[in-house]
Amino acid sequence: MVNNESTIEKLTGTFSDQLSATESMRQELKSLISYLNLAGTDVASFILNCYREYTGSKPDPDKPLSKKEGALFLHALSVKVRKVFPDVSGENNVTQLSGIKKGSTVFSEIYVEKGALTYPLTNRILSRFPERKVTEIAHYKDIFNVAGQDFLAQKRSPALILAVNNGKRIYDGARPCQNFGHEHFYYTSQVKNCLYDCEYCFLRGMYPSGNIVIFVNTDDYFSDIDAELKNHPLYLSIAYDTDLLALEGFTGIVKKYCEFAADRPELLIEIRTKCASGDVTKSPAVPSNIILAYTVSPDPIARAYEHWAGSFQARKSAIYSSLKAGIRTRLCIDPMIAVIGWNDIYGSMIDELFSEPVMAKLEDISVGTFRISSSYIKRLKKTALTPISAYPYENTDGMCGYDKKLRMEMTEFVKERIGRYYPVEKIFISDY
Ligand code: SF4
Incomplete structure (x- = not known):
């Protein structure tokens, strides 16, 4: 995870304005940003690249997309995000058991x-x-x-x-x-x-x-x-x-x-x-x-x-x-x-x-x-x-x-x- 909650909120706010997002679009955007973040992606670059690819230009606060264009972009973004998978190659969990045996003290009460x-x-x-x-x-x-x-x-x-x-x-x-x-x-x-x-x-x-x-x-x-x-x-x-x-x-x-x-x-x-x-x-x-x-x-x-x-x-x-x-x-x-x-x-x-x-x-x-x-x-x-x-x-x-x-x-x-x-x-x- 690269960003904390306040950075996620900030990114969501910035891009929501650019998309003229409704509240439900804003929530969807926040979910996508949260997932990208958990998957270890550079969220801002990912969305910027997607935006450039989709609109042919970089975001300009003075020229936000219309609500309809914003919704279409959001759909295109979600299709892209679905192709981002988590990386488990570095995981080293050791929380593995092979069954709870007689006499185990596993239960607290x-x-x-x-x-x-x-x-x-x-x-x-x-x-x-x-x-x-x-x-x-x-x-x-x-x-x-x-x-x-x-x-x-x-x-x-x-x-x-x-x-x-x-x-x-x-x-x-x-x-x-x-x-x-x-x-x-x-x-x-x-x-x-x-x-x-x-x-x-x-x-x-x-x-x-x-x-x-x-x-x-x-x-x-x-x-x-x-x-x-x-x-x-x-x-x-x-x-x-x-x-x-x-x-x-x-x-x-x-x-x-x-x-x-x-x-x-x-x-x-x-x-x-x-x-x-x-x-x-x-x-x-x-x-x-x-x-x-x-x-x-x-x-x-x-x-x-x-x-x-x-x-x-x-x-x-x-x-x-x-x-x-x-x-x-x-x-x-x-x-x-x-x-x-x-x-x-x-x-x-x-x-x-x-x-x-x-x-x-x-x-x-x-x-x-x-x-x-x-x-x-x-x-x-x-x-x-x-x-x-x-x-x-x-x-x-x-x-x-x-x-x-x-x-x-x-x-x-x-x-x-x-x-x-x-x-x-x-x-x-x-x-x-
Ligand atoms: S029932 Fe138990 S073993 Fe099966 S998926 Fe859930 S937590 Fe895992």
């Missing part, structure tokens, strides 16, 4: 709903954190939904809240999510929030709190799944709003789902993860209707944006272990993030991943670029202005992402590269 106190999962979890003071509460929302919480501070040291979910527990699969050809695609979420902190995560835009809620009434979830199974087979994702494997060391929830799924062949469960602990692959009890779906990002991107998740190397090893253990394993290169040199970075990652012959056993591969609903991106920006949240995404019917041309370029690039090693017909591209 533990709250338990009165009604959750007698559940076996509550006892199990509390026994793993004997040193933590437990505060009894009436309802998890009294803590989780309080307005004005500092999401990022809580992510660094979250409180754990144990609760009972008496409301809806199974949902239709969400629009941006891949259904892999399954007609009856649903998801369920026994946990709200995640131990990891990916800068692009929609949870930053979805929840008011960085604390973690675990619903301990697992059997009620199972009853709901059984009720759905009476109507039709089910493809169920159980880890979209969290990373269950990161919590497995003290919850055992994944093991429970494995046991539950074992004698329900009409149920197919996907567990998506960035956890590299590999513990689950050592268990002989992962049934054939469970798919472990590992999300991977190239090392520079994982280091820059996927705080606390397993490193690329650790996730790669976990994928190999999973495949070697005979577990149905999915590879997810989703979300792809556009950074400087993205094609080299993603190409090298794919070459490295597929250097191991066991990758031929992958169930399938999911590929998609970053996308998020327009309401979540607004809250993502409020939580933290970063190169990811500030990028000027294209809004298509409420879904924000890269422009269509770039999305196609990125996904086709990855598809072609994977196709050198793996059947392309088993690559699922997510777009909207």
Whole structure:
């Protein structure tokens, strides 16, 4: 970042006058300037060059553009800014873990709903954190939904809240999510929030709190799944709003789902993860209707944006272990993030991943670029202005992402590269 807030305001003011900008144009210009600044660009030179290119002359305060001309210039500027990507080559984040283990002191506080106190999962979890003071509460929302919480501070040291979910527990699969050809695609979420902190995560835009809620009434979830199974087979994702494997060391929830799924062949469960602990692959009890779906990002991107998740190397090893253990394993290169040199970075990652012959056993591969609903991106920006949240995404019917041309370029690039090693017909591209 090269400029502070007052310089950004000054630049916005100067160029707004030149464009005869309305208030909404001014806000848009400020967003573009903020993004360019976060991406490490020389903002003033960038806009001046663009202005000269577009109008054939340099800005003259005595000859501002008309409002209409200003709006057209702003559009041209935003198209140019969309081609500016952040540089992750110098990032050296070390905030990567490979799963939270038994006895970890990761949680700052533990709250338990009165009604959750007698559940076996509550006892199990509390026994793993004997040193933590437990505060009894009436309802998890009294803590989780309080307005004005500092999401990022809580992510660094979250409180754990144990609760009972008496409301809806199974949902239709969400629009941006891949259904892999399954007609009856649903998801369920026994946990709200995640131990990891990916800068692009929609949870930053979805929840008011960085604390973690675990619903301990697992059997009620199972009853709901059984009720759905009476109507039709089910493809169920159980880890979209969290990373269950990161919590497995003290919850055992994944093991429970494995046991539950074992004698329900009409149920197919996907567990998506960035956890590299590999513990689950050592268990002989992962049934054939469970798919472990590992999300991977190239090392520079994982280091820059996927705080606390397993490193690329650790996730790669976990994928190999999973495949070697005979577990149905999915590879997810989703979300792809556009950074400087993205094609080299993603190409090298794919070459490295597929250097191991066991990758031929992958169930399938999911590929998609970053996308998020327009309401979540607004809250993502409020939580933290970063190169990811500030990028000027294209809004298509409420879904924000890269422009269509770039999305196609990125996904086709990855598809072609994977196709050198793996059947392309088993690559699922997510777009909207
Ligand atoms: S691992 Fe998934 S759920 Fe967790 S923070 Fe990252 S994107 Fe969000």
